Amino acid sequence: MKFGIIGLGYVGLATLCGLAKAGHHVIGVEADEEKLRLLMSGHPPFHEPGMAEVLQEYADQITLTDRVADTEQVDYLILAVGTPSKSDGSCDLSYIEAVLSELKAKHKIVIRSSVPPGTTDLLNIMYPSHTFAIVPEFLQEGRALADVMKPHRVVIGCEDLEVSEELAGIYGRLGVPLICTTPINAELIKYASNAFLATKISFMNDLSRLADKAGADITTIADGMGLDPRIGRSFLNAGIGYGGSCFPKDMNALLHVATENEIDLRVIRAAAKVNETQIEYVLSKLNLQPNMRVAILGLAFKPGTDDMRDAPSILLAHHMVARDVEVIGYDPIATWEYPQAASIEEALHGADCAVLVTEWDELVNLRPESFSSMRQRRLIDARNAWKFARDPGAVSYEGIGRMQRPSNTPTSN
Numbered sequence: 001m002k003f004g005i006i007g008l009g010y011v012g013l014a015t016l017c018g019l020a021k022a023g024h025h026v027i028g029v030e031a032d033e034e035k036l037r038l039l040m041s042g043h044p045p046f047h048e049p050g051m052a053e054v055l056q057e058y059a060d061q062i063t064l065t066d067r068v069a070d071t072e073q074v075d076y077l078i079l080a081v082g083t084p085s086k087s088d089g090s091c092d093l094s095y096i097e098a099v100l101s102e103l104k105a106k107h108k109i110v111i112r113s114s115v116p117p118g119t120t121d122l123l124n125i126m127y128p129s130h131t132f133a134i135v136p137e138f139l140q141e142g143r144a145l146a147d148v149m150k151p152h153r154v155v156i157g158c159e160d161l162e163v164s165e166e167l168a169g170i171y172g173r174l175g176v177p178l179i180c181t182t183p184i185n186a187e188l189i190k191y192a193s194n195a196f197l198a199t200k201i202s203f204m205n206d207l208s209r210l211a212d213k214a215g216a217d218i219t220t221i222a223d224g225m226g227l228d229p230r231i232g233r234s235f236l237n238a239g240i241g242y243g244g245s246c247f248p249k250d251m252n253a254l255l256h257v258a259t260e261n262e263i264d265l266r267v268i269r270a271a272a273k274v275n276e277t278q279i280e281y282v283l284s285k286l287n288l289q290p291n292m293r294v295a296i297l298g299l300a301f302k303p304g305t306d307d308m309r310d311a312p313s314i315l316l317a318h319h320m321v322a323r324d325v326e327v328i329g330y331d332p333i334a335t336w337e338y339p340q341a342a343s344i345e346e347a348l349h350g351a352d353c354a355v356l357v358t359e360w361d362e363l364v365n366l367r368p369e370s371f372s373s374m375r376q377r378r379l380i381d382a383r384n385a386w387k388f389a390r391d392p393g394a395v396s397y398e399g400i401g402r403m404q405r406p407s408n409t410p411t412s413n
Helices: 010-021 033-040 051-057 094-102 119-126 144-149 161-172 183-214 218-226 247-260 266-284 312-322 344-348
Strands: 002-006 025-029 062-065 076-079 108-111 131-134 154-158 178-181 293-297 326-330 353-356 378-381 396-398
Touching (some): 010 051, 033 062, 161 178, 178 183, 183 218, 247 266, 266 312, 293 344, 312 326, 326 344
Parallel strands (some): 076 108, 154 178, 293 353, 353 378
Antiparallel strands (some): 131 154
16 A cells, blocks of 8 residues: 655654555655755654664665645555644644645545544544544654554554455554544543553652651552562652653643533643652752752653653753753763763763663662762662662762661771
């Protein structure tokens, strides 16, 4: 089959690579000139494992262009354009509307972008010449291509029975659970999934503050909770809070939709509030003073990606700079607007404190002696991930909700 994909960000490019690997011909449309240039040379414009290899190996099945009109003859047109948050938290659908305004031919359109409940039904009314379906993405950055090739489930929302069955046939070859439902159900499944995972994170962050006061270890608590199959261990890690391109945006959009429907989603609202205040809670552990030098270890919102969208490191640095603190960051692949070291050693040299923000392997496995060039060997572990937390040597260690009693005292000089 022939597919067109509009928008070659994380979702669009992962989808393009997955379809090419499955033997389909794919036309990818990207309006950004620099991104398109990189893609045409076989290089993704962001770090994502496996994509460069697919772009090069399956180049004869991939056509790249900046013209929406080049997709007129495709069997399905996939929309994977951005739907960012507006200032009021609502979802900005202007990129989707701009694409639809350019289409001349009749299309079967699959929406992969995250859109508020009711959007697909509305598009069916506004653009009756097209047939719309929504197949929400559940991709994790750092393993987006793997998630396309073998997702945990596929959700298809479509009112047209013929299109729904055809899509079920295409996705059914993946051999994973498949749900065919209404568009509004599919849209809400996506939002509800992200909201639930974000709430798990905020629940543990809230509980970590009690653990700090009571002298408990939140990681042991999470391990014990996670053994209950009704709970599970994933997303129970306390730390600095969630970030990235999905959770903050989707939480805001869901709360906005609820407000429009005169519903107060109190649990989700509380989870969002906990996340907002978690940065300040981490900052309170640093005892910041003017002219301090703080090394921020890890900048991307998660390991395995260079994505800095809503990364906690940025907000952390913003608060520090506002308090006349010197900030130096380090990340193996991500970059930011603040001063950045070329190595871990450079970042730590002369620092009064280090904050572990992203759980890159090279950071969580730093040995205690690696901190010897600091003015003060202090580590605030904002992800509870440092491998030497129980035997920190000469490093003064503090996590989030863990080991704050005398057992935390350095064991050697």
